[in-house]
Amino acid sequence: MQIEFTLNGRLIYEETRDDETLFHLLRRKGCYSVKCGCETENCGLCTVLVNGVSRLSCSYLAARADGCDIVTLEGIQKEAEEFGSFLSAEGAEQCGFCSPGLIMNVLAMEKELDSYEEEKVKEYLAGNLCRCSGYMGQLRAVNKYLSRGENRNEC
Amino acid sequence: MIRFKNYVRAESLEEAYNLNQKKSSVIGAGMMWLKVQNRIKMTLVDLSGLGLDGIEETDEEFVIGAMCTLRQLEIHKGLDGYFPGLFKECTRSIIGVQFRNGATVGGSIFGRFGFSDILTCMLALDTYVEFYKGGIIPLEEFCSQKFNRDILVSIRIKKDGRRAYYASSRMTKTDFPLIACCVSAADDTYYVSVGARPARAELAVISRKEEADVKKLAALAAERFRYGTNFRGSAEYRKHLTEVYVKRLFMALNQEEG
Numbered sequence: 001m002q003i004e005f006t007l008n009g010r011l012i013y014e015e016t017r018d019d020e021t022l023f024h025l026l027r028r029k030g031c032y033s034v035k036c037g038c039e040t041e042n043c044g045l046c047t048v049l050v051n052g053v054s055r056l057s058c059s060y061l062a063a064r065a066d067g068c069d070i071v072t073l074e075g076i077q078k079e080a081e082e083f084g085s086f087l088s089a090e091g092a093e094q095c096g097f098c099s100p101g102l103i104m105n106v107l108a109m110e111k112e113l114d115s116y117e118e119e120k121v122k123e124y125l126a127g128n129l130c131r132c133s134g135y136m137g138q139l140r141a142v143n144k145y146l147s148r149g150e151n152r153n154e155c
Numbered sequence: 156m157i158r159f160k161n162y163v164r165a166e167s168l169e170e171a172y173n174l175n176q177k178k179s180s181v182i183g184a185g186m187m188w189l190k191v192q193n194r195i196k197m198t199l200v201d202l203s204g205l206g207l208d209g210i211e212e213t214d215e216e217f218v219i220g221a222m223c224t225l226r227q228l229e230i231h232k233g234l235d236g237y238f239p240g241l242f243k244e245c246t247r248s249i250i251g252v253q254f255r256n257g258a259t260v261g262g263s264i265f266g267r268f269g270f271s272d273i274l275t276c277m278l279a280l281d282t283y284v285e286f287y288k289g290g291i292i293p294l295e296e297f298c299s300q301k302f303n304r305d306i307l308v309s310i311r312i313k314k315d316g317r318r319a320y321y322a323s324s325r326m327t328k329t330d331f332p333l334i335a336c337c338v339s340a341a342d343d344t345y346y347v348s349v350g351a352r353p354a355r356a357e358l359a360v361i362s363r364k365e366e367a368d369v370k371k372l373a374a375l376a377a378e379r380f381r382y383g384t385n386f387r388g389s390a391e392y393r394k395h396l397t398e399v400y401v402k403r404l405f406m407a408l409n410q411e412e413g
Contacts, residue, residue, distance in 0.1 A: 018160060018162035019157070019158050041190070041257075044253055047253050055253055055256055056253045058190075059185075059257060064203060105252065105253060109252075124252050126248075126250070127250050128251065
């Protein structure tokens, strides 16, 4: 079937199989930041923004993306680089496989939440699994990233 | 993973209903649980274009569209105002936000899954389900019915003054619940719902007059359910947890009353 959607700001017309997932479609379109870790909707590696909302592309039908605005890490390089610098400063990355999904969800969280208490942040990011970092470095990076505005004001 | 040949975004409930009468068709809601099933179907009927994704509040009830997501349920101000913290508590441990942005209330309720937090929670409230052809029936009655091929349109929670609390136990933070309990109270009656036993949630209605001591009353409530054993826990352990959690929920309700 033929679908039409916006991918990282570009209008795309694409032929897709009826039961193809958005994850496979995005990989076909060259969005290699979108990764598949579990395929059981647990790991959060395949997180993308669909109409501004974080979704698991491994369980989202490509057919449903018709008319939607899809954003992957490739479409938000500037924001991703900024948060990425906090991750590297905290030594929060090892293999880096989970980072694109985490970054997408952190950016979605930043837009959605109005305050960032630690428990709220942990709860929001519970769907992003990491097998090697132990989460502490990531959490430090997320907290520092979210409070960067306050630090600027202090300076 | 589910495979199918044709994807149809239904343009009306009538179209969805007619398409779903064939055994080779399946309704696609959030596609979270459906997607991981090893099934082959001819047609997937998508309800996402039917405007069933809102929560409407009236003086008498909340009408939750079948395609409303668990995240909407979690953060809806009206629901949180009437049932403080209840839906937040019953949804917050379900995988992650991305998952809850996809999983639908209708999918959880229609599936009547044994692990469902949502079903457990709503069963303790005065909840009804609305079907396209079958009309409106109490959720408890629907839970005892066999699977049908009707279309779930909405879930209706009556504002009957019940106050409710929810608690669950999990082996890890985002796992399926090992046991899930919800207790609501109205006048002299407790409505105790227990799910993940590991069977489908059931409801027990208990009068406060049966026993003054909450510990004994919780033990009485726990006796009303059957428990099973799986790799998450034994039947005995589940029963013990039910007694503990139901007692805590009774106490929370009593404390609220002062």
